[in-house]
Amino acid sequence: MERKQASAHLTYAQRVNNTNWELRQFEIFAHKWIDKSQPDYGVALLNDCKYGHYVKGNILDINLLRSPSWPDPTADRAEHEFTYALYPHPGNHIESPVTRVDYELNVPLKYLVTDSHHGKLKANWSFVKSSVKNVIVDVLKQGEDGKNIVVRMYETDGKNAKVTIKLGIDIQSVLLTKMMEKTIESIAVSNDENRLNYRPFEIHTIKIKKT
Numbered sequence: 001m002e003r004k005q006a007s008a009h010l011t012y013a014q015r016v017n018n019t020n021w022e023l024r025q026f027e028i029f030a031h032k033w034i035d036k037s038q039p040d041y042g043v044a045l046l047n048d049c050k051y052g053h054y055v056k057g058n059i060l061d062i063n064l065l066r067s068p069s070w071p072d073p074t075a076d077r078a079e080h081e082f083t084y085a086l087y088p089h090p091g092n093h094i095e096s097p098v099t100r101v102d103y104e105l106n107v108p109l110k111y112l113v114t115d116s117h118h119g120k121l122k123a124n125w126s127f128v129k130s131s132v133k134n135v136i137v138d139v140l141k142q143g144e145d146g147k148n149i150v151v152r153m154y155e156t157d158g159k160n161a162k163v164t165i166k167l168g169i170d171i172q173s174v175l176l177t178k179m180m181e182k183t184i185e186s187i188a189v190s191n192d193e194n195r196l197n198y199r200p201f202e203i204h205t206i207k208i209k210k211t
Contacts, residue, residue, distance in 0.1 A: 033047070033098060033102040035098055037091075037092040039091070042089055042092055043060065044089065044093065045061075045084065045085075047062055047084040064080065064082075083105065094157045099136065126166070127167070129168070130153060131164040132161055135154070136153060138153060138154055139151065143207055148210075151208065152204070153203070153206075155202050161198040162195065165206070166192065167192045167193070171192055172211045173208075175207040176196075181205065187206065
């Protein structure tokens with residue numbers, strides 16, 4: 001089944017609506033962060049490996065352990081280590097850099113200091129770069145065919161976006177694919193740039209063939 005949209009980064013207020021049954025649920029899921037905000041101010045609770053949350057009134061919490069008897073009666077029986085952070089911010093979760101901050105927590109920068117650089121890369125270089133802040137690169141990997149490079153990006157703020165993807169290598173072709181890397185269509189490339197349109201929370205996967 002193809003996944004068309006990602007909705008893991010919605011705020012609690014956006015998630016809980018419609019029926020009294022939904023309002024009574026004691027847990028909601030979110031990857032990396034959950035946010036409670038009003039137009040001028042908010043607070044995000046970030047973490048690196050927990051997915052269940054509880055929100056009520058002024059309470060934001062993380063469910064640390066699960067204890068179901070089925071399908072695994074020993075689920076979560078171990079010593080757990082995780083990182084969390086409370087991030088107050090001006091504006092709501094869209095106006096503030098919550099998405100960037102949560103990636104800084106989950107994927108910290110790794111670097112290596114050297115005395116000299118003898119390669120061909122410039123001092124300032126990016127393999128792939130999005131022209132808008134609300135479309136981010138989430139996956140960069142070798143294609144399942146073992147030949148091409150796959151890049152997966154998604155829209156974070158729940159709005160339409162027109163984005164230019166700048167590639168830092170010489171390329172022969174770019175294909176828009178499904179999640180399982182089956183080709184949908186070819187994408188026009190000019191000066192190692194291609195353009196994509198995004199619907200709210202949409203995921204796009206592209207396959208890059210180098211020259």
